[in-house]
Structures are given as C-alpha cells and as structure tokens.
Amino acid sequence: MRDSESxxxxxxxxxEARRPLQDQLADQLAxxxxxxxxxxxxxxxxxxxLSERLDVSRGVALAAYEILYSRGYLESRRGSGTYVAGRTAARPATPPAAAxxxxxxxxxxxxxxxxxxxLAAWRAAWRHASFPPPPACxxxxxxxxELRGAIGEHLRRxxxxxxxxxxxxxxxxxxxxxxxxxxxxGAGGRRVAVQDPAPPALSRAVGNAGATAVALPATRDGQWTGVVPPSCTAVVVSPDGPAPRGTVLPALRRRQLADWARRENGHLVAVAQDHIVPSAAPLPRLLHLAGPRVVVVGDFRTVFAPSLRxxxxxxxxxxxxxxxRDACRGHDQPSAVAQSAMAHxxxxxHVTxxxxxxxxxFECKDALVRTTLEPLARLxxxxxxxxxxxxxxxxxxxxVHAELSLRGVVVPTLASYHLPGRPADNALVLGYGHLPDRALRTTLHELAAVLRSDHTVVGRACGL
Known part of the structure; x- marks a missing residue:
C-alpha cells in the first residue's frame, strides 16, 4: 500500500453489534x-x-464510501482516487469558547x-530579483x-x-x-529635539538610540516657533509635513534650522514623507541649506507594504x-532579493x-470624509x-475614542502624538487613506453617530 493511501x-x-459494518465505518471516518x-x-x-486492512469485504468498504459521498465528506478525482472533500467544514478537536x-x-x-x-509590477519586480542566483558573499x-543609485535618482526626481x-x-x-x-x-545620553506633535515612532527611535527626546516648541497649529531647546545635539524634523497635522515648514523656519545647525555644531535629521510633495511654491531643501549637517531618512512602507521593509x-x-562599512556595521538591512526588487x-x-x-x-476619499463630518466638527x-x-x-x-473602540473602530487622539506632558488640542486624528470603501463608510457612520449622540452616551465608555 502506498504511503499516500495509509x-x-x-x-x-x-x-457483534446490530449496526451494519459499513455504517460503523462511515461514522468513524466522518x-x-x-x-x-x-x-x-x-x-x-x-x-x-481498506477492506484488506480492516479485514472486511470490499463491499463493506465500498458501501461506507458511498455513504460518505452522499454526506459530502468525500470526492473522487478521475484516475487519482478518493479524497476528503475540500468543501467539508472540519471542526477543531477543541472548539473555541466563543466565536x-x-x-x-x-x-x-x-x-x-x-x-x-x-500587482503586475510587484510580481515582475520579484521575478526579476529572484532570477539570478543569490550572492555568494x-x-x-x-x-x-543598484538600489542605492535608484534611491538617489528617486530623491532627485x-x-x-x-x-x-x-x-x-x-x-x-x-x-x-x-x-x-x-x-x-554619538547621541546616546544626550538630548535630541523632535517635532511635536509627530508620529510616536520618531521619539521611540530617539529613545532606542539611547538619547532623550525633547519637544521642539510649536504653536497650536503645529508650526515650529523658531526655538531649539538648549543642549540638543540634533533635531529630528519632517519639513514637508509630518503626521498628524501635515504642517509644512516654511522657508524662514528652514533657514533658521540650518543656522542653528551651523552655529551649534548640530545636525538635522530630515524625515522624508512617502507622498508626492506639491510642486507649487517649492521650498528650499534643508540639504541644500546646511548640506554636511543634514541627514535624510525615509522608507517605502506605505507605498507598497510594511513587510517590504x-x-x-x-x-x-x-x-x-x-x-x-564602519557606519553600517551592526545595523540591519533588507535581504538581497528585497533590495533588488525595490531597485527594479x-x-x-512604478514607485512614482x-x-x-x-x-x-486620497482625493476621492477626502470628499466623502468632508461631506460626512464637516457638519459635525471642524476639520x-x-x-x-x-x-x-x-x-x-x-x-x-x-x-469619543473610547466609545468608538467599543463600536470596533480605532481612531487615535491628537494627544497620543505628543510627547508626555505636552499640551494637546481636543481632537482626533482620522486616517482614512488606507481603508477600503466599506470600512471607511462604517467608520464615518460610527463616528458621526457618536458625535451626534448626547454627552451621556459619549461618556458611557469612561463610566461617567
């Protein structure tokens, strides 16, 4: 007997039982x-x-299979044999306590x-990357x-x-x-200024490097005031508009940052946003204002998928x-295949x-968001x-955040983008660009329902 038929x-x-053998066999297999x-x-x-293994007649085995065919447990494949049907809903041995x-x-x-x-471009890139043998070193x-050159050209264009x-x-x-x-x-143990508010990942990265993140002073609309806290060795900033406010750093503030870097022997870490920067009224680049003291970092996680890394x-x-070589020692980088695919x-x-x-x-979704929410809140x-x-x-x-969570919708507060202890406006940050149409409509429906509800309902999540 072949292993595949074991x-x-x-x-x-x-x-000795009164129940026919074929019924017993069919029930046990089911x-x-x-x-x-x-x-x-x-x-x-x-x-x-099967009949030889169980020491029964072939007719018993055949009858048992016929019973299982009629119940939908088995399917036959021409010239191949008998298989457990793919449509059968097998139950786990230990059912979950609740769905x-x-x-x-x-x-x-x-x-x-x-x-x-x-998808076609994505598959072509990975085919291209996996065609040659992997590097032997x-x-x-x-x-x-090839990826370093492609990124340099991408940033230029x-x-x-x-x-x-x-x-x-x-x-x-x-x-x-x-x-x-x-x-x-060598920023470990030193202070690094970070835009505030900004994605929490920025301050976490500063902390992971052993430095202390301090807030870059800003106005209520998120615009930097022109002051860098004392004793900072670097400033981490997204000049073209960081989340959540998307406030673009004006030309004057960019020049002030460049002046600070030269005067204080500091460095500017400019986080490049992974979206097209509007070409109208182009602003000077920090890199061109204080070249040796500017480092640009970025990635493509929201362009394709975070797993590309x-x-x-x-x-x-x-x-x-x-x-x-010395600079990169001890720092991880993607696999050769991932780098080659990204270069392609x-x-x-395809990236542009x-x-x-x-x-x-995003423009199409933005219209739906504004039509739904502008009558209820300032956006x-x-x-x-x-x-x-x-x-x-x-x-x-x-x-509102807590009430939405009870309804299965997670919308972060603006306060969650500020460093601890920093004042924050009473606001939510709604990301919708990544949502499929149905999820977006559900989100807007739930958010509108909460905003229309009376304060007792809104406060229920916090036990008020």
Missing part, C-alpha cells in the same frame, strides 16, 4: 474528518486496500492600502549599489535633492535610519568617517506612478489620507 486514524468495528484528523484533500485508501470578534477598523494614519495595488555594508557629497545607505525603515544616524552622531539614509561622506520598482518608475495614484485615491488637513477632527470643549476626544 489510514492514520484508528478504526474499531464491532462485528468523525475523523470532523475532528480534523483527516484533513481536507487527504487521500484515502482504495476500497481494496472570535471581527478585527477592529484601525484608523491610525500611515498605513498602506491595497487599493489600486500594482555578504551584502555590501551600505546595501546593493521627486524632491529635487542633489547630493553629490552624500551617500545612500540602505536600512529596514526610517525609524531604524534615525537610530543609525544618532549612533553615528526597505528604508534609506542619505548621509554626508564626512559623517561616515571614510567608510560606509524604482528604476521602472504608485504615489501619484495614491494621491488621486483641518493632516498628511495625505488623514484629517484632524477638532471637537467642542464639552465632548472630550478621549471619550
């Missing part, structure tokens, strides 16, 4: 399928083999969307040259960054790039102390096309695909 479950037939002992697609022994609840709708900004995903310390004295180094994310840079600067650092050669996506123009398509998708733009929802003083953002 019977792996015990069968006990009572030959129970094995229901318990998951015989998986979908499992090949069963032929009736001849699992659906996953909540997460409206945190900065997530990737599957809308309009360029370790990856270059700074990453694959999309952001106008011309950095002849800088090197592109490959890392796994913008956050890891910040840690990498702060390690190069490809990021970069654009750093001045002087900071590398001659060799990228960049070189073929994806960014432009995302911008159009201010955030980063592309997000909006800040300002609430009246008598409807607290944390209460």
């Amino acid at each position: 019977l792996t479950v015990p069968i006990g037939l009572d030959r 129970a094995a399928v229901d318990r998951g002992q015989l998986a979908r697609g499992h090949r069963l022994p032929s009736t001849r083999t 699992p609840r659906g996953e909540p709708i997460d409206c945190t900004p900065g997530q990737a969307t599957r809308d309009g995903f360029p 370790d990856l270059p310390a700074g990453g694959l040259p 999309t952001r106008g960054l011309v950095a002849q004295e800088h090197e592109v180094l490959i890392t796994t994310s913008a956050s890891r790039g910040i840690e990498h840079v702060l390690d190069l600067l 490809v990021g970069y650092v654009l750093v001045h050669r002087g900071l590398l102390a001659d060799a990228p 996506l960049l070189a073929e123009g 096309r994806r960014l432009r398509r995302l911008a159009r998708l 201010t733009p955030g980063t592309p695909g997000s909006v800040v929802v300002h609430l009246p003083d008598d409807v607290r953002a944390e209460h």
Whole structure:
C-alpha cells in the first residue's frame, strides 16, 4: 500500500453489534474528518486496500464510501482516487469558547492600502530579483549599489535633492535610519529635539538610540516657533509635513534650522514623507541649506507594504568617517532579493506612478470624509489620507475614542502624538487613506453617530 493511501486514524468495528459494518465505518471516518484528523484533500485508501486492512469485504468498504459521498465528506478525482472533500467544514478537536470578534477598523494614519495595488509590477519586480542566483558573499555594508543609485535618482526626481557629497545607505525603515544616524552622531545620553506633535515612532527611535527626546516648541497649529531647546545635539524634523497635522515648514523656519545647525555644531535629521510633495511654491531643501549637517531618512512602507521593509539614509561622506562599512556595521538591512526588487520598482518608475495614484485615491476619499463630518466638527488637513477632527470643549476626544473602540473602530487622539506632558488640542486624528470603501463608510457612520449622540452616551465608555 502506498504511503499516500495509509489510514492514520484508528478504526474499531464491532462485528457483534446490530449496526451494519459499513455504517460503523462511515461514522468513524466522518468523525475523523470532523475532528480534523483527516484533513481536507487527504487521500484515502482504495476500497481494496481498506477492506484488506480492516479485514472486511470490499463491499463493506465500498458501501461506507458511498455513504460518505452522499454526506459530502468525500470526492473522487478521475484516475487519482478518493479524497476528503475540500468543501467539508472540519471542526477543531477543541472548539473555541466563543466565536472570535471581527478585527477592529484601525484608523491610525500611515498605513498602506491595497487599493489600486500594482500587482503586475510587484510580481515582475520579484521575478526579476529572484532570477539570478543569490550572492555568494555578504551584502555590501551600505546595501546593493543598484538600489542605492535608484534611491538617489528617486530623491532627485521627486524632491529635487542633489547630493553629490552624500551617500545612500540602505536600512529596514526610517525609524531604524534615525537610530543609525544618532549612533553615528554619538547621541546616546544626550538630548535630541523632535517635532511635536509627530508620529510616536520618531521619539521611540530617539529613545532606542539611547538619547532623550525633547519637544521642539510649536504653536497650536503645529508650526515650529523658531526655538531649539538648549543642549540638543540634533533635531529630528519632517519639513514637508509630518503626521498628524501635515504642517509644512516654511522657508524662514528652514533657514533658521540650518543656522542653528551651523552655529551649534548640530545636525538635522530630515524625515522624508512617502507622498508626492506639491510642486507649487517649492521650498528650499534643508540639504541644500546646511548640506554636511543634514541627514535624510525615509522608507517605502506605505507605498507598497510594511513587510517590504526597505528604508534609506542619505548621509554626508564626512559623517561616515571614510567608510560606509564602519557606519553600517551592526545595523540591519533588507535581504538581497528585497533590495533588488525595490531597485527594479524604482528604476521602472512604478514607485512614482504608485504615489501619484495614491494621491488621486486620497482625493476621492477626502470628499466623502468632508461631506460626512464637516457638519459635525471642524476639520483641518493632516498628511495625505488623514484629517484632524477638532471637537467642542464639552465632548472630550478621549471619550469619543473610547466609545468608538467599543463600536470596533480605532481612531487615535491628537494627544497620543505628543510627547508626555505636552499640551494637546481636543481632537482626533482620522486616517482614512488606507481603508477600503466599506470600512471607511462604517467608520464615518460610527463616528458621526457618536458625535451626534448626547454627552451621556459619549461618556458611557469612561463610566461617567
């Protein structure tokens, strides 16, 4: 008997019982399928083999199989044999105590969307990357040259960054790039100023590098005041508009940052946003204002998928102390295949096309968001695909957040983007660009319902 036809479950037939043997056999095989002992697609022994194994007539085995066919447990494949049917709903041996609840709708900004995903280009890139044999040696310390060159060209075309004295180094994310840079600067144990509010990942990266994150003073609309806290060795800033407010740093403030870096012997870590920067009224780049003292970090996590894990650092050669090898030692980088696939996506123009398509998708969703929420709350733009929802003083953002959580919708508060102890407006941050249409409509329905409800309902989540 072939291994593929082996019977792996015990069968006990009572030959003295009044119940026919074929019924006993059919019931025991069905129970094995229901318990998951015989998986979908499992090949069963032929009736001849089964009858020999169980010492019954072939007619008994054939009758048992006919019973199972009629119940939908088995299927035959022409010229191949008898199999457990793929449509059978096998039950686990230990059923769960309760049916699992659906996953909540997460409206945190900065997530990737599957809308309009360029699947053909994605598959072509991975085929291209996996065609040659893997390298027989370790990856270059700074990453694959073709990816480093492709990122440099991408930054030139999309952001106008011309950095002849800088090197592109490959890392796994913008956050890891910040840690990498702060390690190069010897920032451990020192203070690093961070835009506030900003994504929590920025302050976490500063902490992971052993530095202390302090807030860069800002006005209520998120604009930097022009003051850098004392004793800071670096400033981490997103000049083209960080989450959640998307406030773009004006030309005057950019020059003030460059002046600070030169005067205080500090460095500026500019986090590049993974969206198309509007070309109207172009602003000077920090890199061009204070070149040697500016490092640019970024990644492509929201362009395609976070699992791609490809990021970069654009750093001045002087900071590398001659060799990228020394700079990158101990810092992780993506696999050779992932780097090659990303290089192909960049070189073929798929990244730029994806960014432009995302911008159009966000515009369509933005219209729906504004139509639904503007009658209920004051809205201010955030980063592309997000909006800040300002609430009246008598409807607290944390209460609305809690009530929405009970309804299966997660919408972070603006306060969660501030460093601890920093004042925050009474507002929510609604990320919608990544949501499928149905999830977006559900989110807007629930949020509108909470905002329309009386204060007793809103406060219920907090036991008020």
